[in-house]
Amino acid sequence: MQTDPFFTADILGDLRSMNFAITETSVSATGEYLVEDVLWNYQDARHTDVVHTGVMCNAPFFVTRNSLCTLLVMKNFGLPVPIVLVQYFKDPSALYTIQSLGFGFLLRSVIHMTQETETTTHITIDYHVISHRVLKWLHPIIVRMLKKNFERLLQEDEPMRLRKMELRRMGFVNTSPNRLTYLDTLNISQNNIRFDPAKSRAGAPAVEQVVPVPNGHATSCVKLDDEKQFRLVAQGGEVLVFGTVCPHEGADLSGARCENGRLVCPWHGRKVQPLARIPVGQHGEVRLDALHTTIAYTPDAIRFTPHERRVT
Numbered sequence: 313m314q315t316d317p318f319f320t321a322d323i324l325g326d327l328r329s330m331n332f333a334i335t336e337t338s339v340s341a342t343g344e345y346l347v348e349d350v351l352w353n354y355q356d357a358r359h360t361d362v363v364h365t366g367v368m369c370n371a372p373f374f375v376t377r378n379s380l381c382t383l384l385v386m387k388n389f390g391l392p393v394p395i396v397l398v399q400y401f402k403d404p405s406a407l408y409t410i411q412s413l414g415f416g417f418l419l420r421s422v423i424h425m426t427q428e429t430e431t432t433t434h435i436t437i438d439y440h441v442i443s444h445r446v447l448k449w450l451h452p453i454i455v456r457m458l459k460k461n462f463e464r465l466l467q468e469d470e471p472m473r474l475r476k477m478e479l480r481r482m483g484f485v486n487t488s489p490n491r492l493t494y495l496d497t498l499n500i501s502q503n504n505i506r507f508d509p510a511k512s513r514a515g516a517p518a519v520e521q522v523v524p525v526p527n528g529h530a531t532s533c534v535k536l537d538d539e540k541q542f543r544l545v546a547q548g549g550e551v552l553v554f555g556t557v558c559p560h561e562g563a564d565l566s567g568a569r570c571e572n573g574r575l576v577c578p579w580h581g582r583k584v585q586p587l588a589r590i591p592v593g594q595h596g597e598v599r600l601d602a603l604h605t606t607i608a609y610t611p612d613a614i615r616f617t618p619h620e621r622r623v624t
C-alpha cells in the first residue's frame with residue numbers, strides 16, 4: 313500500500329513534548345467474519361449516518377484512496393455536536409483515526425485487525441484521549457463513554473460484517489478482485505457484488521414456487537435458491553418484484569422499507585428499482601433473464617419458474 317508523507321508524523325510524541333495530558337485505554341472484540349469484511353466496514357464512507365443511530369450527518373470533504381476526512385454531527389446528551397474525523401491506513405491491517413471531541417479534547421485511535429481462524433477476526437482498538445492537563449480529570453468520563461460507544465457501534469456494524477460472510481457462503485463475490493478504497497465507497501450507485509455459481513454452496517437445485525397474489529400493502533418473500541431470491545410488494549394496483557440482495561454491497565432487502573415504488577437500502581440509502589411490475593387481476597408472463605427465472609401470473613397466483621443457467 314502506498315504511504316502518504318504525513319502518515320509518518322509522530323502525533324503523540326509531539327503532543328507529549330508540549331506537555332499535553334494523554335490517557336490510554338483499549339477495547340477488543342472477536343467476530344465470525346474475515347479481516348476483509350472489517351476493513352470494508354471501516355472504509356465504507358457512506359453507511360455511517362444510515363446505519364448508526366447516533367450520527368445525524370456524515371459529510372466527507374477530503375477523500376483519497378487510503379484516507380478520509382469527514383464532518384460528523386453526533387448526538388451527545390440530546391445535542392448535535394460537530395466532529396471532524398480523519399481516517400488513514402498505514403498498512404492493510406491497521407487503521408488510524410484522529411478526531412476532535414470538542415471542548416479542547418482530541419481522540420487518537422489505532423484499530424488492529426487479526427485473522428484468528430479461517431472464519432474469525434479479532435479487533436483491538438487502542439484509544440488515546442488528549443487534552444490540556446487542566447482537563448485530565450475528565451479523561452475517565454470520556455474513557456467510559458468511548459467503551460459504551462464501542463459496544464453500540466459494534467452492535468450496529470456487526471450485522472453488516474456477518475452479512476458479508478453469509479453472501480460469501482451463498483456464492484456472491486466482489487466484482488473487482490482488488491480491495492475497495494475510500495474513493496470507491498463514495499459511489500453507492502455502483503454494483504460491487506455478483507453471483508458466481510462456481511462459488512455457491514452445494515445444495516438442492518432451484519425449484520418452482522407458486523405464491524398467492526399479495527393484496528393491499530402486503531409484502532412476501534420467495535426463494536428459489538441462493539441466487540434467486542425475490543420480494544413481492546403490493547402497491548397501487550400492481551405487485552412489484554424486487555431482488556432481496558442489494559446489488560451495491562449485498563444488503564438484505566427482505567425487510568427494507570418501500571418508498572415510491574423503490575426499496576431503500578438499509579446500509580447506504582440507495583433506492584433499488586423493481587425487477588418487474590405485475591398488474592393485479594391480469595394474466596401474463598415476465599422473463600428475468602439475468603436471474604434465469606420466468607414469472608407467470610394470474611389474478612390469483614404468481615408462479616416463479618427457474619431456468620437452467622447457460623454455460624458460456
